[in-house]
Amino acid sequence: MLRENVTDLLAFIAVAQEGSFTRAAAKLGVTQSALSHTLRGLEARMGVRLLSRTTRSVAPTAAGERLLKTVAPRLEEIENELAAVVETREKPAGTIRITATDYAIDSILWPRLSKVLPDYPDIKIEIVVDYGLSDIVADRFDIGVRWGNQVAKDMIAVRIGPDARLAIVASPAYVKMHPAPRQPKDLLHHNCITLRLPTRGGLYAWELRKGKKEIQVRVDGQCTFNGTYQMLNAAIDGAGLAFVPEDLAQPHVAAGRLVYVLEDWFPTFPGPHIFYPARREFSRALAVVVEALRMDASPAGE
Template identity: 70%
Template structure:
């Protein structure tokens, strides 16, 4: 049966259930003559009489009864599923997939989402740790998290953090045995902890800047990791210098567990942004998640 004839089946179901063309036509919002013509056309195509009509009543034939019992439940299932889908529009529900670095996840995503999502048990969130700058459209992510300068121009970006200052740190024990670096070139004499990037299989160059002078320092050392917190742990253990977000090491520096070096060469990057593709349909779940992550300067004030 052609798809456009499904409406004929719905018309038959209405008449068979109501046992009346009058009531069925009122339910469907069509005239009795049009409804009668629809049923006759359906019977003609099937080559079967589906309804027995008298001046007083309408009843399904044996074939009509079988069709009613088998087809009607399937249409009810379809209607039920369509109703369930529309709930995604009416209430926050569904799965939101996010790709972010471990630093963004631990310092921003988890603290903010964990406070909000208890109110929305129908929202599911998947957070994948990734330093590969994934294509969120190709990889079917709903949201990506990057610094503002890394967000593609065709994406919609929402700031979720203030500008990010970087820091180069080492433990007092490690630095006690070596001369402090005064310029980026001095890093060649140091054991530096690298960040391995999945893109091109290389290490992340330390992006340093002083005034108008910019340097991408390619450092070497005994350890390399694919996560910020492992690099921090290695630095705390005295294995060398690490290049990490300054807010991550602030408490360690204040407590004397780490020492900052080359401070005048450590740049400030545009803050982290949550970004997503420009879609016409924007689910309530996405609205809840984006609003929870949105940066509000007043939230950081004491």
């Protein structure tokens, strides 16, 4: 195979994985027309069509799918090995991609990373806000952040925060106009501020707990968001009841902008963890980030 095909193969993999010339071009930092020209040249040299193009989508053909499954993992292995060689330098270097919710980013990740990054100018971080429980391997992230009970068993997990309690809150004005619910089923008659989960395609069902009793309530309301801070702000403005981390709501409760509702049903979830594949090449840059985020005095085994 001609040497120039390696670069063209990387272009093909980007298009096949993204399912879009536009997104792949942005990812590779080239123009869409240049990327299209590259793929046509690769197909011409190989004598086989690799991509099926329509006006709305791009998908690999049978030949393209075979190439994607066999070549992409090998190129990734080569990339990892080259990165490992680079890591033998004196200073840790490289880009670490992280996916997390905005709450985890603002309350844990950035406060800790901002203190460390100035000491490692050759380390770059890319943090993506995501509530979709992304597959970090398929989406090429180095680290993901989830509650402890959401981390897959085949991943290495490191605790970065204590167990978290979630709270139902509303503004005093809302509670004055709408009597506070006395039990979870009463939430069905309230204007609840809901959270859209992208991967599941639906609204998050509030997971409530009282002692050993657990219940999920599929609430509904006028406002739906895909971020925690937006739900919190809507509750402060009197738009309805919101279900948010208690530590985020507490300052507003103390200031009188919010009140707690159904407090005896507030659940506690295993604390946030970062996680990454056990088989991944553990670079020095990744080690720096993991240690910066690790919770002090984590329980044994975490």
